[in-house]
Amino acid sequence: MPTMGVPLLVRLQAYIEPLFLLSISVGYLPITLLFHPLLLITSPSSFRSKWFENFWRVIGPKMAASEIQIDHIEELLSRAHGTVLELGPGAGDQMFHYKKNQIETLYGAEPNAFLHPRLIEMAEKKLLGKFIPLEAGAQPGSLLPALKKAGLIPGTATSLPEEGVFDSIVAVKSLCSAPQDQLAATVAVVQALLKPGGEFLFFEHVENDTDSMTMSYAWLVDWIWPVFMGGCRLKGKVDKVVIGMGGWDERRITTIGDFKGHEVFRYVKGICRKA
Ligand SMILES: C[S@@+](CC[C@H](N)C(=O)[O-])C[C@H]1O[C@@H](n2cnc3c(N)ncnc32)[C@H](O)[C@@H]1O
Numbered sequence: 001m002p003t004m005g006v007p008l009l010v011r012l013q014a015y016i017e018p019l020f021l022l023s024i025s026v027g028y029l030p031i032t033l034l035f036h037p038l039l040l041i042t043s044p045s046s047f048r049s050k051w052f053e054n055f056w057r058v059i060g061p062k063m064a065a066s067e068i069q070i071d072h073i074e075e076l077l078s079r080a081h082g083t084v085l086e087l088g089p090g091a092g093d094q095m096f097h098y099k100k101n102q103i104e105t106l107y108g109a110e111p112n113a114f115l116h117p118r119l120i121e122m123a124e125k126k127l128l129g130k131f132i133p134l135e136a137g138a139q140p141g142s143l144l145p146a147l148k149k150a151g152l153i154p155g156t157a158t159s160l161p162e163e164g165v166f167d168s169i170v171a172v173k174s175l176c177s178a179p180q181d182q183l184a185a186t187v188a189v190v191q192a193l194l195k196p197g198g199e200f201l202f203f204e205h206v207e208n209d210t211d212s213m214t215m216s217y218a219w220l221v222d223w224i225w226p227v228f229m230g231g232c233r234l235k236g237k238v239d240k241v242v243i244g245m246g247g248w249d250e251r252r253i254t255t256i257g258d259f260k261g262h263e264v265f266r267y268v269k270g271i272c273r274k275a
């Protein structure tokens with residue numbers, strides 16, 4: 001469906017959205033520099049994590065309150081039960097969605113250590129001692145050693161336990177920040193880590209190729225976007241990856257809102273049950 005008929009003003013409004021977020025993030029750069037000048041020299045990657053934490057401390061709760069998204073995220077996270085793994089929980093701003101009495105243990109794989117204090121504090125409030133933080137990303141090379149360290153998978157085995165480990169694996173706007181060239185491998189490991197009948201529940205923004213002008217614009221913005229957004233990329237493909245693989249009993253992937261094609265962000269929610 002071509003969307004060339006979209007009025008220019010409507011298009012510009014859609015294109016300003018990422019720039020608006022960028023400009024807020026830029027505002028936290030001098031603050032981070034002021035309080036952590038040495039970090040930039042001693043560890044540029046830690047500096048970036050600290051910068052993102054300063055930014056996310058303010059923006060995370062606002063995003064989590066977004067009226068367009070909140071009910072969809074609620075639908076997903078309220079399904080989580082038993083032993084749960086969340087990929088990139090950030091500062092725990094989405095944690096209030098979990099149904100506490102349904103959850104045995106929630107493991108949160110959050111690579112940004114600066115977010116951990118607030119994440120743990122939030123978990124204390126919402127999940128009362130049922131939370132275990134892991135300092136790891138979603139990509140297998142980072143996640144699997146952390147799961148071994150936590151005693152969730154055997155330290156010596158070369159393959160993952162046949163019977164799976166988790167009843168639910170959750171990702172909310174975090175897989176865009178994991179290495180995109182490893183996305184297929186990451187989702188394959190997610191599937192392998194699920195118990196039979198377990199569910200992969202995700203809410204992510206993904207690319208859409210119906211509008212070439214928007215695609216070009218997103219390609220351009222994506223040159224600087226990850227620097228300001230904690231490594232996030234605009235060209236998410238988790239929907240395509242999930243659709244392209246077998247091993248699911250059921251997969252429901254839905255686009256959120258009245259997406260028309262010219263928007264930079266297309267949000268999807270996914271409920272995928274492992275066979
Ligand atoms: C946009 S924030 C979303 C945080 C949280 N899920 C929420 O909705 O409030 C993206 C999160 O992904 C995390 N992240 C960065 N790299 C990651 C990776 N390789 N794997 C998983 N998460 C990652 C970031 O640290 C950050 O907490």
Ligand SMILES: *[C@@H]1O[C@H](CO)[C@@H](O)[C@H](O)[C@H]1NC(C)=O
Binds near residue numbers: 209210255259261
């Ligand atoms: C783009 O979005 C439209 C509307 O949600 C959808 O029908 C179409 O399949 C999407 N295209 C891709 C490549 O995801």
